[in-house]
Amino acid sequence: MTAALRLTNLTVSYDRHPAVHHVSAEIPAGEMTAIVGPNGAGKSTLLKALLGLAPRVEGRIECTAKRIAYLPQQAEIDRSFPISVLDTVLLGRWSRFGVFGAARPADLDDAWRAIESVGLSGFERRPIDSLSVGQFQRVLFARLLLQDADLVLLDEPFAAIDSKTVADLMVVIRRWREEKRTVVAVLHDFDQVRRDFPHALLLARELVDAGPTARVLSSENLLRARAMAEAWDDNAGACDVPMRLSA
Amino acid sequence: MFYEYLIAPFADFGFMRRALVASLALSVGGSAIGVFLILRRMSLMGDALAHSLLPGAAMGFLIGGLSLPAMSLGGFLAGVATALLSGIIARFSSMREDASFAAAYLTAMALGVLIVSLRGSAVDLMNILFGAILAVDEPALILVVSTATVTLIGLAAIYRPLVVECFNPGFLAAMGVRGSLYHYLFLSLAVLNMVAGFQALGTLMALGLILLPAVASSFWAREVWSMSLVAAPMAFTSAAVGLLVSFHAGLPSGPVIVLFASCFFLLSLLFGSRASVRARLSRPVHLRA
Numbered sequence: 001m002t003a004a005l006r007l008t009n010l011t012v013s014y015d016r017h018p019a020v021h022h023v024s025a026e027i028p029a030g031e032m033t034a035i036v037g038p039n040g041a042g043k044s045t046l047l048k049a050l051l052g053l054a055p056r057v058e059g060r061i062e063c064t065a066k067r068i069a070y071l072p073q074q075a076e077i078d079r080s081f082p083i084s085v086l087d088t089v090l091l092g093r094w095s096r097f098g099v100f101g102a103a104r105p106a107d108l109d110d111a112w113r114a115i116e117s118v119g120l121s122g123f124e125r126r127p128i129d130s131l132s133v134g135q136f137q138r139v140l141f142a143r144l145l146l147q148d149a150d151l152v153l154l155d156e157p158f159a160a161i162d163s164k165t166v167a168d169l170m171v172v173i174r175r176w177r178e179e180k181r182t183v184v185a186v187l188h189d190f191d192q193v194r195r196d197f198p199h200a201l202l203l204a205r206e207l208v209d210a211g212p213t214a215r216v217l218s219s220e221n222l223l224r225a226r227a228m229a230e231a232w233d234d235n236a237g238a239c240d241v242p243m244r245l246s247a
Numbered sequence: 248m249f250y251e252y253l254i255a256p257f258a259d260f261g262f263m264r265r266a267l268v269a270s271l272a273l274s275v276g277g278s279a280i281g282v283f284l285i286l287r288r289m290s291l292m293g294d295a296l297a298h299s300l301l302p303g304a305a306m307g308f309l310i311g312g313l314s315l316p317a318m319s320l321g322g323f324l325a326g327v328a329t330a331l332l333s334g335i336i337a338r339f340s341s342m343r344e345d346a347s348f349a350a351a352y353l354t355a356m357a358l359g360v361l362i363v364s365l366r367g368s369a370v371d372l373m374n375i376l377f378g379a380i381l382a383v384d385e386p387a388l389i390l391v392v393s394t395a396t397v398t399l400i401g402l403a404a405i406y407r408p409l410v411v412e413c414f415n416p417g418f419l420a421a422m423g424v425r426g427s428l429y430h431y432l433f434l435s436l437a438v439l440n441m442v443a444g445f446q447a448l449g450t451l452m453a454l455g456l457i458l459l460p461a462v463a464s465s466f467w468a469r470e471v472w473s474m475s476l477v478a479a480p481m482a483f484t485s486a487a488v489g490l491l492v493s494f495h496a497g498l499p500s501g502p503v504i505v506l507f508a509s510c511f512f513l514l515s516l517l518f519g520s521r522a523s524v525r526a527r528l529s530r531p532v533h534l535r536a
Contacts, residue, residue, distance in 0.1 A: 051421050070421045081286060081414030082469045091411060094422045099408050127469050
């Protein structure tokens with residue numbers, strides 16, 4: 001099994017307090033991996049670090065993917081902004097047209113098709129501020145479709161989403177797997193992870209376990225994850241774990 | 248009668264013609280800037296930015312007297328410096344950008360007033376603060392029109408990253424694009440428009456013609472480009488009507504122009520096609536779904 005991502009002794013910190021602490025793990029290529037853990041466990045931070053958006057990253061990230069697509073949490077998007085569904089989806093082709101290039105008719109066709117395949121036909125010209133949370137999540141999935149990435153990172157794709165929408169979007173995700181794309185999703189619903197995601201990575205700032213979901217989501221592991229302190233210690237001293245592990 | 252009141256002032260007086268052309272150019276460029284300012288939730292920061300031109304303009308005034316190039320360049324540099332400085336402060340501390348903006352512009356404002364008081368009179372200060380659109384001469388006109396040109400071309404060039412930076416900055420960052428670059432390019436364009444405007448309307452009033460039509464347009468249109476298209480004619484109409492009224496009534500032109508822009512805002516607030524008072528009150532039956 002080849003790895004799409006290899007993390008070696010990864011530490012990501014805000015204000016010197018680590019949000020992700022000495023994590024070493026592999027994420028298999030062409031598979032679906034769930035990242036789970038309590039709130040504040042560093043799941044979103046880990047994704048941000050993979051994208052190169054985290055402020056301070058130590059350790060090593062090796063990534064074989066050429067193109068990465070990222071679904072942010074909805075709170076990071078100003079949904080009142082006056083932009084149409086079609087334009088939002090079309091942005092998925094950014095890597096092709098960049099800042100100044102023009103979208104080609106083929107890109108437009110793809111955008112219409114992507115909107116159709118997430119079940120939003122007829123919404124193309126609607127402004128995004130008229131959509132519900134679930135509909136907007138479909139829009140973001142259509143944008144991901146257009147990005148044609150070999151690694152797809154999803155940050156809480158199903159938070160506050162109803163079961164019908166979850167089912168529809170899971171169809172999209174499974175299709176990505178059939179197309180040999182790597183999917184990494186931050187999730188909170190353990191039942192769903194057990195059902196749909198063969199691989200899991202349990203994070204509680206430090207790595208609890210990574211591997212087959214059945215093993216990772218054992219009750220001992222979940223207990224350990226919950227026990228790890230959520231709040232960081234204001235008076236924590238410098239970390240003495242060496243940054244260079246003999247491997 | 249019609250001719251006498253509406254056409255004659257422009258036909259007979261060169262300064263009125265220049266003022267009219269200047270306000271047309273300001274309206275076209277400025278209203279697009281205004282639309283982005285409100286969409287970025289920066290309308291009040293724009294105000295702060297306008298005030299921060301003062302020390303630069305005052306420095307220019309100290310060095311070059313009432314010279315357009317010196318004061319404009321000074322104002323532009325001061326405005327861009329304020330924007331950059333508060334951006335840097337916000338980035339390297341946990342301060343939010345609005346707070347650092349306030350700190351920067353208040354400092355700039357105080358410096359400006361101090362510098363003006365070193366030399367020059369209250370009249371000069373009033374001129375910088377409130378401008379004199381009727382004193383727009385040919386070089387000023389060229390500055391204003393060039394500004395409008397640069398603004399429109401510049402905005403067209405950075406339109407896409409700017410829009411994405413507004414509503415989904417994380418996406419831009421994930422695409423490896425430095426959103427802050429476009430943010431500061433936009434702020435520079437905004438400062439440029441305020442500089443062009445302060446000649447004519449003064450630093451305090453310039454933003455009125457930029458922001459009020461843009462705010463008003465949000466009651467009529469729901470996309471960035473259509474908002475700009477609605478805002479520009481409103482800005483120009485307020486400027487033209489304001490000029491005429493100030494001419495006939497012997498009132499200062501800047502405030503009159505801005506007040507007419509406020510009228511457009513009020514009318515849009517009351518009667519606009521979306522989210523207006525009228526739309527809220529006159530919704531007889533709800534739709535089926």
